[in-house]
Amino acid sequence: MKYIKQKILLFVLLLAMAMPVSVYAAGEGNIDNGGGGMGAGTGTNFWSSHDEGVRVTVIRASDGSVASASIDLTNKHPTDIRVHFGKVSKTSYRNGAGLSARMGGYTFYNPAQSLPQIISTSRGGANLAAIKQYFTDEQVIRAIAGYVGMDFQTLTNGEYKLLLEPIAYVTFEGVRTAFTATEAAKYNQLRGGLLRKKMPSLSHKNLPLAMFLETSDLGYPAWSGSKTEKANDEDIIRALGLGIVRFNEVVTPEVIEADYEYRVDTDVITAVTVSGGQSDPDNSVTVTFSILGRSYKVENVYYPEDGQQLVWVKWHTPSTEQHITIIVTASGGSASVSRGTITANIVDLDDNPPPNPVADDRNDSYRKENAVMPVNPEKTQAAWSVWKAKWKEKWVWHSDWNWESEDHSASCEAGCTQSHGYWQDDGEYVDEGWWEFEEKHYSASLTADMHLVTDEKAPTADGMVTKSGYGVNVSLSARALSSQTSATTAPQTAVSYFPEFYYETYWRLLERTRNGYSAVFEFKNNEYSTYYRRTHFTPVWMPDGEYRVYTYLLDCWTPDGMLSVNLSNAVQISGSLWDDWHIAPQNVR
Structure with a gap:
């Protein structure tokens, strides 16, 4: 009869292999645990204390993806495992991997440092501190790095985490079987609840509660449910049977x-x-x-x-x-x-210069009082800093005492059993220093001076006084000072606005006639000027009084933003160019 039952179980397992079941789940050392208490078991369904292991998978911290093949660590030699589910991690199951039973061929590693007890029983609880200490021990991590084929420095540089899953080696329906808590829950679903019916204290309490998260991580929630009661399949798949080891607190800049x-x-x-x-x-x-x-x-x-x-x-x-x-x-x-x-x-800014002025232009609706100069954002000082790191040494002696044995001397009595030798400290100094930071400060400033003058070709201009219809010229000198010139650009842009357009609608982009941190800007050559001069013609209808040109100097860039200056200067309008015209009869002889 027993032989028939085993044949039926083998058929069911082969069927499971042929028809994988995909179960999707939603999801520092970051490990907590619970459990305790076991049922008596039966001759065909039982688990022995310490018959356990831990599955380890390297996970990429940035996106939670699987970064290595999973490995199983155990103190046992479970070469008799007949049924297992491969080396599939909880994350892979969450991402859609199906549960697929495999017959034989179970592989494992026996680490040099024995694992602490992982699964609690009625005869003794697992020690959480010991579990955390073990999986954060440098030598253990080095061994894991070797098993998964990664460099130790790479594994521990903060870009990766270790996903831990407790494993139980059980006899289920007379067959030696290995599964993680997630696999047990999925297998229970596949078998219509049979595993929970036969081995509830192990599969749905002690195994899943052997490890769970203290704080949420890698998309898995911290467990807030009971630590002593049986859990359901959904909760196990979602949040139980896992621990996480992080290296160098992962911080997102x-x-x-x-x-x-x-x-x-x-x-x-x-x-x-x-x-x-x-x-x-x-x-x-x-x-x-x-x-x-x-x-x-x-x-x-x-x-x-x-x-x-x-x-x-x-x-x-x-x-x-x-x-x-x-x-x-x-x-x-x-x-x-x-x-x-x-x-x-x-x-x-060089796409909207003023139109060509003509002698018969009129603007009877112009109101000088409505020509209000703009005030653009102005910043003439900038400050920034750069952190510099310097190592602060602290040399500490690390002792390594060793017994140096010596041979018996001539003075020894016959049959001397005394140990001859001495203790020698073969230690070394280790630098246990730290990084000290110094903040280096930098600054920049921008100054400028603007001069508006009457054009030399205006025949009746007198100093700063000219008639409307004639031209004006601008000369703008800018100087940028910086304690870190590599992080500061020269002033590069200056644009002038005019009262006849209410300081909008049209403008002139100035030309930088001298480059560098001491720059000079002037009007571009005017295509409407008879002499192609750097001039701007005032409208012939401009009323008498102050004619003020506004210029915005900008594009002096620093790490602390752009430096810019509002500038203006004026000439006086008195009369118009028509006043310089004289009409008289031709002198006929």
Whole structure:
């Protein structure tokens, strides 16, 4: 009869292999546990204390994806396992892997350091502190790195986590079987609740409650249910039977976004602030700006714990107007990748110069009092800082006492049994220092001076007084000073607005006639000027009085933003060019 039952079980398992069942579930050391108390079991359905192991899977911290093959660690030698479900992690099941039974061929590792008890029983509870200590021990982690084929430094650089799942080796319906808590719940569903009926204390209490999360992680919730009562299949699949080991607190740098408006064909600086955790030369952050198909990398970004760092890139805008999106990513060290999106409008200010003035222009509706000069954002000082990291040494002696044995000497009596030798400390000094941070401060300033003068070709101009209809010229001198010139652009743009247009509608983009941090700007050559001069013609209908031109100096970029200055200067209008015309009869002889 027993033989018949085993044949039936084998048929059911083969059927399960042929028809995999896919069950989807929704989901620091981060480990807690519970359980305790066991049923008596039967001759064909039982579990023995300590007949257990732990499945370990490397998970990518940034997106929770599986980064290695799973391995099973155990103190036992379960070569008699006839049924298991392969090396499938809880994360893989969550992502849609189906439960598929396998016959024989079960593989495992016996670590050099024996595992502590994992599953609690009525005769003794598992020690949570011992479990945490074991799976955070350097030698254990080094062994795991070797088993999964990863470099120890890579595994522990903060980009990965370990997913732990307790395993039970049981006899179910007379067959030696291995399963994790998730597999037990899924198998119970497949068998119509038979596993919970036969082995409830193990499959739905002690095994799933052997490990669960203290805090949510990798998309799995912290367990807030009972730690002593049996759980249902759904809760086990969702939140039980797992622990997580993290390396170097994974912190996502927070990218603080900003929107910009840039001019075409201009050197600019785009800056973001990176914060979160600590970044140092052993754990640096790299920030990448993706702009117009090109990547600009800023490496070796450091800042102290709970600090922040301004990070910037200098680049040149395109020559045509457009709207662009800048993608910013921050990564490296123990930090996962965070993304930031910056939108920028690239505008051309050289597309709306004033129309050609003519002698018979009129504007009877013009009201001088309505010509109010604008006040654009002005910033003449900038300040920023960069963190520098310096190692603070602290050398500590680590002892390593060893017995140096010596041979018997001539003075020894015959049959001397005394041990000859001495203890020697073969230790070494270990630098247990730390990184100290120093903040280096930088600054920049922008000053400017604007002069509006009457055109030399105006025949009746007198100093700062001219008649309407004649031209005026501008000369603007700008000077940028910076303690970090590599992080500061020269002033590059100046645009003038005029009272006859109420300081809007039309404007003139000035030409930079001297480049550099001490720059000079003037009107561009006027195509309507007889002599092609750098001039702007005042309208012939302009009323007498002050004629004030407003100029906005901008595009002096720093990591702390753009420096800019509002400027204006005036000449006086008295009379019009018609006053210089004289009509007389032709002298006929």
